[in-house]
Amino acid sequence: MEEKEKNEKSEQTLRNLGREELIMRLKEMANAEVLPMEERPMGAMCYSIRYPEPIYTFVCPKCGRTVENLRTDPRNHFLSIVSYVKKIRKLGYDAKIEQACLACSGIDHSYDPYDWFPYDVNILFYFRFKGEETYHKTIANNWRMYEAVLAFLRDKNEYFVDHGDLMYVSENQAIIEKMLGIKI
C-alpha cells in the first residue's frame, strides 16, 4: 500500500471528533510552541502581481441576479476551494460550501482576515458537528482559511502552504473558531 493511501486511511479512522474534543485540541495547539518568523523555512515567493481585466460575470443561484465586472472567475475560485472541502469531508466531517451574491450572503460579508477577496460573490461555508442538527454558516472566501481548518482537523499544528511557507494552526485560531463555530 502506498504511503499516501495509508495516511489517508489512518486519518479517516482517527477523525470526526465532536465539538468538545475539537475545542480541547484547539486549546492544546494554542499553547504549542511556534518558531519565530525568521527561523521558519520559507518557500519561493511569487512577486508578479497581475491585475486582470474585469470580464467575468456570476449569476447568483439563490436570487438569479447577475454580478458583472469581476476580475477573477468565481467558478475557478469556487473549484479551488471545493478541493479543500472534499479533504475535510474525507476526514469524516460534515462540511459544504455554496456561492452567493452579497445580498444573499446574509452574514458579515466584510470578514476576511487576509483582506484579499472583498467579494461581490461570496463563498458560504457550512460545518456541522456530529450529533448536531444545524449547520454553522460563515463567509469564507479565502483558501488560506480552509487550509488552516484542514490542518487543524488533521490534528497538525504545523503545516506548509502552497509556496512552502511554514504556518501554525495556533496562529489561525480566530479563523478556525469562526469557521467551525467554536470558541476556546
Ligand SMILES: [Zn+2]
Ligand atoms: Zn443572490
